[in-house]
Amino acid sequence: MGVERLPRYRMLYSKDGPARFISHLDLVRTFERVIRRADIPAAFSMGFNPHLIFSFAAPLQVGIGGESEYLDILLKNEVPPEELYASIGSVLSEGICLKGIWQAPDDSPALMSVVEWAEYKVKVGLEEQLSAGALEGYIDSFLKQPEIIVGRKAKKGRVKSIDIRPGIYDLGGFIKDNTLILQMKLKTGSNGSVRPGETLDAFLEHNSLAVRPVEIDIVRTGVFLR
Amino acid sequence: MPGANYILNRVQKPARYVGGEWNIVRKNWESVSVKVAFAFPDTYEVGMSYLGLQILYYVVNSRRDALMERVFAPWIDMEKEMRERRIPLFSLESQKPVSDFDILAFTLQYEMTFTNVINMLDLAGLPLHADQRTDKHPLVIAGGPCAFNPEPLSDFIDLFVIGEGEEVLSELLDLWIDLEGKANRERFLVEASRIPGIYVPSLYEVSYKDGKIQSTKPILGEIPVAVTKRVVRNFDKVAFPDRPIVPTTEIIHDRIMLEIARGCTRGCRFCQAGMIYRPVREKSPVTLVSQARKLVANTGYGEISLTSLSASDYSCITDVVRQLLDELQGRKTSISLPSLRVDAFSIELAKEIQRTRRAGLTFAPEAGTQRLRDTINKGVTEEDLLTAVSAAFDAGWSALKLYFMIGLPTEKMEDIEGITLLSRRVLEKGLSMGVSPGRAKVTVSVSSFVPKAHTPFQWEPQAAQDYLIDMQKTLKKSLKEKSLVFHWHDPRVSFIEAVVARGDRRLGKALEKAWSLGCRFDGWSECFNNHLWQKAFELTGIEPESYAYKKYAYEDLLPWDHIHTGVSKKYLIREHQRAMSAEVTPDCRAGNCPGCGLCAEFLTEPELYGGRKIAEIQDVV
Ligand code: SF4
Numbered sequence: 001m002g003v004e005r006l007p008r009y010r011m012l013y014s015k016d017g018p019a020r021f022i023s024h025l026d027l028v029r030t031f032e033r034v035i036r037r038a039d040i041p042a043a044f045s046m047g048f049n050p051h052l053i054f055s056f057a058a059p060l061q062v063g064i065g066g067e068s069e070y071l072d073i074l075l076k077n078e079v080p081p082e083e084l085y086a087s088i089g090s091v092l093s094e095g096i097c098l099k100g101i102w103q104a105p106d107d108s109p110a111l112m113s114v115v116e117w118a119e120y121k122v123k124v125g126l127e128e129q130l131s132a133g134a135l136e137g138y139i140d141s142f143l144k145q146p147e148i149i150v151g152r153k154a155k156k157g158r159v160k161s162i163d164i165r166p167g168i169y170d171l172g173g174f175i176k177d178n179t180l181i182l183q184m185k186l187k188t189g190s191n192g193s194v195r196p197g198e199t200l201d202a203f204l205e206h207n208s209l210a211v212r213p214v215e216i217d218i219v220r221t222g223v224f225l226r
Numbered sequence: 227m228p229g230a231n232y233i234l235n236r237v238q239k240p241a242r243y244v245g246g247e248w249n250i251v252r253k254n255w256e257s258v259s260v261k262v263a264f265a266f267p268d269t270y271e272v273g274m275s276y277l278g279l280q281i282l283y284y285v286v287n288s289r290r291d292a293l294m295e296r297v298f299a300p301w302i303d304m305e306k307e308m309r310e311r312r313i314p315l316f317s318l319e320s321q322k323p324v325s326d327f328d329i330l331a332f333t334l335q336y337e338m339t340f341t342n343v344i345n346m347l348d349l350a351g352l353p354l355h356a357d358q359r360t361d362k363h364p365l366v367i368a369g370g371p372c373a374f375n376p377e378p379l380s381d382f383i384d385l386f387v388i389g390e391g392e393e394v395l396s397e398l399l400d401l402w403i404d405l406e407g408k409a410n411r412e413r414f415l416v417e418a419s420r421i422p423g424i425y426v427p428s429l430y431e432v433s434y435k436d437g438k439i440q441s442t443k444p445i446l447g448e449i450p451v452a453v454t455k456r457v458v459r460n461f462d463k464v465a466f467p468d469r470p471i472v473p474t475t476e477i478i479h480d481r482i483m484l485e486i487a488r489g490c491t492r493g494c495r496f497c498q499a500g501m502i503y504r505p506v507r508e509k510s511p512v513t514l515v516s517q518a519r520k521l522v523a524n525t526g527y528g529e530i531s532l533t534s535l536s537a538s539d540y541s542c543i544t545d546v547v548r549q550l551l552d553e554l555q556g557r558k559t560s561i562s563l564p565s566l567r568v569d570a571f572s573i574e575l576a577k578e579i580q581r582t583r584r585a586g587l588t589f590a591p592e593a594g595t596q597r598l599r600d601t602i603n604k605g606v607t608e609e610d611l612l613t614a615v616s617a618a619f620d621a622g623w624s625a626l627k628l629y630f631m632i633g634l635p636t637e638k639m640e641d642i643e644g645i646t647l648l649s650r651r652v653l654e655k656g657l658s659m660g661v662s663p664g665r666a667k668v669t670v671s672v673s674s675f676v677p678k679a680h681t682p683f684q685w686e687p688q689a690a691q692d693y694l695i696d697m698q699k700t701l702k703k704s705l706k707e708k709s710l711v712f713h714w715h716d717p718r719v720s721f722i723e724a725v726v727a728r729g730d731r732r733l734g735k736a737l738e739k740a741w742s743l744g745c746r747f748d749g750w751s752e753c754f755n756n757h758l759w760q761k762a763f764e765l766t767g768i769e770p771e772s773y774a775y776k777k778y779a780y781e782d783l784l785p786w787d788h789i790h791t792g793v794s795k796k797y798l799i800r801e802h803q804r805a806m807s808a809e810v811t812p813d814c815r816a817g818n819c820p821g822c823g824l825c826a827e828f829l830t831e832p833e834l835y836g837g838r839k840i841a842e843i844q845d846v847v
Contacts, residue, residue: 026474
C-alpha cells in the first residue's frame, strides 16, 4: 500500500470541559475537523469517501475526563512538530488541549494494540467520615478478594458476569475534605478493559460505603503503552 | 449548573447541553444592551441542522450592542433531571438561565413542536401567557414558517416576526434599545407593531359569530390592519455566517449548509414554503464560491450542501457545481444537493458530484396518477419520473426513495392504486436495466396531506383519519415485493398537524392542556401520545375535527387572513379552481407570470442569474 511509509505524528492531548461529554465517535469526527481547519498536509485514505488516517490509543467513556490521551495521524510529508503544534493548537474545540506532538517511527504499531493499562483518578463525596486507616483496610480487603464479579451489559440487553480482579493492577487512595479520592490502575486495551465506574461500584459495595452520588468525578490521568 | 457532571452522566447524549462548540460567540454580558436567547423547540441535533439559527446568530452577534445565545428543548430524561433539581432552562453559551435574557426568540418550524414551546416557557420559569408577563420577564417572540398562522400560539407569544428575520430582527433590537424595552413593555409592543412584518397578537381582537370568525381587528388606531411578511431584498449581499457553529457531536445535517437560492415558484398547490418564501432570489456564483471557500476553511467540514427549496432550479447550478468542485478538490471536500427535481438533468448533476453512490436518491412524484399530479400542480409526468430513475440506475444507484402523499383533494381509489403501480414500474425499470434483484430497493414513503395556510389548498379539508389509516393499510398490503419497502407517516400525527396548521386563537387552550397532560416532542413517533391529545381536546371543549375537516368557502374569513404573504387571495382562488379541474399552471421562471401578485406587492421580480428575464407580469383571472 505504501501508506506505511508516510510520516506518523503522535499527539498528546487532554479532553475535559464540554469535550468530556462527547463520545469517542464524536471525538474522531471532531479531530477530523480540527485537522482540516489546521490546514496541515494530512494524508487521506483511498476510496470513495476519503478520510483522514487516525489511530486513537483507547476510547474514553462519555463523561470521563482525559488528562493524557494519545492520537496518531499520518501526514503526506514531514512537517516540523512545532509548526504542527501551532496550527493544530489554534483550532481546537473547547475542552481539548494539545499537550505535545512529535514524530513517531513510521512503522510503529497501531496505538490501540500497544495500550496495556490506564490510570484513573476517581473522586466521590462520602456520606460519613472515614479515617485514613480505615480506608487502607477497605482497600486491602477489596484487593484480597480472589475474584471480583461485576455485571456488564452485553448485546441485546443481556448482562454478562465477568471477573475484573485480574484487571485491577493497583488501587490506592486518600481522603480529603470528606471526599474519597481513589487512584486506579486498570487493564485497558484491545483485548479487554476494566472500567473505573464498575471498579468504584464494586469497591463501595464490598465495603458497604455510602456516597453522595452528585459528587462523582472520574478522570483518566494516563494511558500506558507496552 | 450544580452537580453538572453527575446529571450529564445520567442523560442520553449529554453533549446536547454543554455548548463549547467551534465558532460559538461568548460575549461580555455587561457590555451589551440587549441579550437574546434563541430557542429551538426541538432537540439539539434537529435545531443545529437549521440554517436559520446560524444566520440569526450571526446577525445578532455581529452587533456590538447585542448578544445571542442558544437554547434547545431538553430531551425527556434531561427535563426530568432539571425539574427534580430545579434547574431552570439555560443557554448553551454562558449556561445562564433563560429568564436572565431580555428576549426569548422561538423559531417555529413545525406545528408538532408547539407543546415544546410551552414546555420551554415553563422550564424557564416564565408565566406561560403573554398577558401575565411583566417587565421582570423576557419578551417572548417567535418567527419561522409556522408564524404565518400565528393564532394558535397567540396566548403565549408577545410578538411574531412574519417572514425573513435577518433585517426585521435588527430593527426590533434597535427599537428595544431606543425605548428601553425592558422597562416599557407595553409601549414597546405598540411601537413594534408598526415595524413592517411584526405582528403583536394582543393588539388585535378576534370576534366570532356562530363559531365562525367575524373579524380580526387592531384594537388601537395606527396599527396595521394586516401584517405583510418581510423579504430580504438584496439576497446576494445579505449577511451570511462564514463562521457557523460546528457541533462537536453528530447532528442531523452535519455539513456546511450553503444557501444558494431562496424561494420556489413551481407552485405546488399543497406547498406552503413555495408561497411564503417567494420571490425567487439567487446568490451570484461569485458570492457562492467565495462563501464556500471561507466556510470550508473556518469549519473543517468535509462536505458542503447546496441548499434551497429546489437546488437544481438554480440558474447556473452546473456552473457553480463545477467551480466548487475545482475549488474544493484539493481539500477532499464533497458537495451534496439535498433537493433534486425529478428529471435527468438533476441526475446528471447528482452523478457529477456524488463520490459515493451509497446514499439513496429521493424523488417526490407526490401522487400516483397524472390527473392527481396535475391537480396538485406537480408538473411531473410518469415519463419524467421513469427517465429520471433510469438515469439514476444507469449512474450506479440501486436504492431509490419515492415520496407520496395520500388524502390529497379529489383523490380516488385509482390514485392510491397508482402509487403501487408507479412504484412497481420504477422497481421493474431498475431490474430491467440490470440492477441485481438482491440490491435493487425502492422505498415508498407515504404521508398524509395536511392543508396549510396561505396555499391554494387552504380551504380544503383533510381526509378522514379512518380513511387515511385504511389507505395506508391497503398500500402496505399491495406493496408486498421484497424490494419495495413501505414507510408511512402516522395519520394521527398528521391530523393534529392539520388542526394546528389551520387553528385559530381558541386552540391555544387545547395546546396548553395537551402540554400539561404531558405532551412533548409530538413530532417524534416514540413520544407522540394520541390519547393525551384527544383528552386535551375533550377537556377544553375543542372539536379538533372542526379544524382539520373544515371545508372553507372563499368568502369565509380565515384565522390567518390578517397575515399577508404577498401572494394574492385572487391567485390562490384561481389556483384552487384550476386544481379542481386538474389544470396545471406553469412556473413563472419558464418565462410567463401567472400572476401570483407577489412581484407587484413587493415591486420586485424573480432574481435569476445568467440573464434570464420573466415576461411581463399579467394578472388575469
Ligand atoms: S408575480 Fe408572477 S413572476 Fe412574480 S413570483 Fe408571482 S408568478 Fe412569479
